[in-house]
Amino acid sequence: MTWTLQSQWFENESKTGGLTLTLIGKGSEHLSAKSRLAFTSITRIPPQTELDNAHFVARTANYHEIAPLEDLQAKEGDKESDKKGNLVWSLTIPTLSHQPNHYTDGPSCAYLIHENGEIEEVACKPLQPTQQARQEATKEAPIDPPLPDGPMLGLLPMPEVARIEEWHKEAPRGFFLSDASLCKQINDLIQRLFPTEERCFFDQPSERLLEVNLGYYEQEEEDEQPEDLSLLPDEDHQEETSFLLDFSHDHILITTNEGEACLYALIALAQMRQTALASDHFSFPASGMIIDSPRFSWRGMHLDVSRQVYETQDILDFLDILAWNRFNRLHLHLTDDEGWRLESKAYPRLNEIGAWRGHSLPLKPQHGSGPSRHGGFFRHDDILKIISHAKSLNIIVVPEIDIPGHCYAALMALPELLDPSALTGGASIQGYVNNALNPGLAATWRFLDTIFAEVADLFPSPWVHIGGDEVADQAWSGSGAAMSWAKAKGLLDADGKPDSASMQAVIMRHVETFLHKKGKIVIGWEEAANREGLSPTKSPIMAWMKAQNAIDLAQKGYQVILCPGEAYYLDMAQSHDWQEPGLSWAGTSSAEQTYQFEPKLDGLPEKQLLGIQGCIWSENLTSRQRFNHMVFPRLSAIAESAWSDAEKKNWQSFKLRMAFMPSMPEKAH
Numbered sequence: 001m002t003w004t005l006q007s008q009w010f011e012n013e014s015k016t017g018g019l020t021l022t023l024i025g026k027g028s029e030h031l032s033a034k035s036r037l038a039f040t041s042i043t044r045i046p047p048q049t050e051l052d053n054a055h056f057v058a059r060t061a062n063y064h065e066i067a068p069l070e071d072l073q074a075k076e077g078d079k080e081s082d083k084k085g086n087l088v089w090s091l092t093i094p095t096l097s098h099q100p101n102h103y104t105d106g107p108s109c110a111y112l113i114h115e116n117g118e119i120e121e122v123a124c125k126p127l128q129p130t131q132q133a134r135q136e137a138t139k140e141a142p143i144d145p146p147l148p149d150g151p152m153l154g155l156l157p158m159p160e161v162a163r164i165e166e167w168h169k170e171a172p173r174g175f176f177l178s179d180a181s182l183c184k185q186i187n188d189l190i191q192r193l194f195p196t197e198e199r200c201f202f203d204q205p206s207e208r209l210l211e212v213n214l215g216y217y218e219q220e221e222e223d224e225q226p227e228d229l230s231l232l233p234d235e236d237h238q239e240e241t242s243f244l245l246d247f248s249h250d251h252i253l254i255t256t257n258e259g260e261a262c263l264y265a266l267i268a269l270a271q272m273r274q275t276a277l278a279s280d281h282f283s284f285p286a287s288g289m290i291i292d293s294p295r296f297s298w299r300g301m302h303l304d305v306s307r308q309v310y311e312t313q314d315i316l317d318f319l320d321i322l323a324w325n326r327f328n329r330l331h332l333h334l335t336d337d338e339g340w341r342l343e344s345k346a347y348p349r350l351n352e353i354g355a356w357r358g359h360s361l362p363l364k365p366q367h368g369s370g371p372s373r374h375g376g377f378f379r380h381d382d383i384l385k386i387i388s389h390a391k392s393l394n395i396i397v398v399p400e401i402d403i404p405g406h407c408y409a410a411l412m413a414l415p416e417l418l419d420p421s422a423l424t425g426g427a428s429i430q431g432y433v434n435n436a437l438n439p440g441l442a443a444t445w446r447f448l449d450t451i452f453a454e455v456a457d458l459f460p461s462p463w464v465h466i467g468g469d470e471v472a473d474q475a476w477s478g479s480g481a482a483m484s485w486a487k488a489k490g491l492l493d494a495d496g497k498p499d500s501a502s503m504q505a506v507i508m509r510h511v512e513t514f515l516h517k518k519g520k521i522v523i524g525w526e527e528a529a530n531r532e533g534l535s536p537t538k539s540p541i542m543a544w545m546k547a548q549n550a551i552d553l554a555q556k557g558y559q560v561i562l563c564p565g566e567a568y569y570l571d572m573a574q575s576h577d578w579q580e581p582g583l584s585w586a587g588t589s590s591a592e593q594t595y596q597f598e599p600k601l602d603g604l605p606e607k608q609l610l611g612i613q614g615c616i617w618s619e620n621l622t623s624r625q626r627f628n629h630m631v632f633p634r635l636s637a638i639a640e641s642a643w644s645d646a647e648k649k650n651w652q653s654f655k656l657r658m659a660f661m662p663s664m665p666e667k668a669h
């Protein structure tokens, strides 16, 4: 017996249209009214929706259970049977949480729960669109400067200054670098990223090798102090990363002011050799110089490791790719409603319960996982391995524990964090109810201090991200404990309801003060700034909903990291094409649009722009293939904007260079 679920979006008088679901049981004649069809779908059934030919049973976020109205029996000629006598159950959902725009918005995983509790897998067909896929609106592409005449540098990101006088006719065979440990470091990195490539750095001289020597800039008197050092760790300022490559026919001199830039310089040599070997567009300099330094000090990439599960090895592989693109921050989104992925010594239930989803578990399956137990978490040893690997590649791992919203997994694991008499409060944008830590309970404050102490002790990062995003309006309105707390603090709104934003601001300030005492700088998503939650003079904010919001934040005095949904959210689809996977609430962004987005905004003073960051939200990244499709080459497009000035960017040249950039290995280790 095999079961298949087909889904079709249709238009009707509701704003979103509806879905027809058709379950077909090949070789199956009967389905009891006491059985249920479970499925996950990003487009959800809204509460109190009456279905046609089905009962709505339950829903947790994007996990749904529905049941037939009566026993179904396949009989020839009946609507419950197809021509082959297979059982067919067709039902309609007349309205949806939001309109689907891509095939990935529909059911992605389904199974039957039979009357006796037995589970049977159901194959899900991709959601079908209601009409011909809409064509991407043609946007005026900015006019690119044409490709330069003659040979090009196959470097990504593009350097600040390149004065090349002569070019080698052929790419060098390899480089002699007498520093054996550096030699090994760069060779190992290349080997991990491009396993089939031959070794190109050698610590012994040979006639056929170009000699590479290392020098250091003279230490200059520090005559100019940056205006405000308070937000940045000292070391960042001592390490103004920059390097100079001085080329002659048989020899290259690398001059840097510290070790970080030295690795970048070696990566640059390897990239130029690799591209010159492979393509006529590129050549290797024989005389002249390249001088380079990054445009922004924060060149970040975020990865959501909660909604899908990543192994430690995946993160190590990803760090290699980040280093090759000269990113210097990995922002790990470690916790969310869908799973708590960081070991806690103080609260082991976060890992025993909060890290696992499955049919018979407190956390139900969500997009990307099925009925069997699915999950995992990073132990402290794994994290130390990740941190150490990142450090060797000039990357700081910035942990995020997302509070007070997005905490469903933690709340399911730790009943002491729930108000036992709470009614249902407002739902989050992802459809979770009661998923915010409750400030009316003493246990919540203990939890916050304990968890953030663990995080501060484990991660050497000067920054800890505390989330603060998407707390539902009226998140706490069902909780008497939260109401009493808000009343005592004067945080009720004009209607006597608890004001969620003000309540969250108190939580933000508490954690900020706590982490300051631990020597950490706090970062939050933009809602963490609401009602003066995080302090404008102490805590940078990530502007994510749209780029314009960064200007308001800067006007309030915040340092800003720009990661706008419309350009830098790599979970957004790349076009309006139905067959492109991804979300589109912030619009869609092709690699070119991501590349052309310029993080220079009128009204956002440069000194308040700490840098930029791409965000990889994992909801839809249900396979390695999908991950690579959505992340690359947009990741490199962001890397170039993070490092190179606007006038150095050129889409035509990027298109040629991006072909050489690595993506994640096809198979997980």
Ligand code: ACM
Residues within 6 Å of the ligand: 469, 470, 525, 544
């Ligand atoms: C976010 O995308 N909720 C920060």
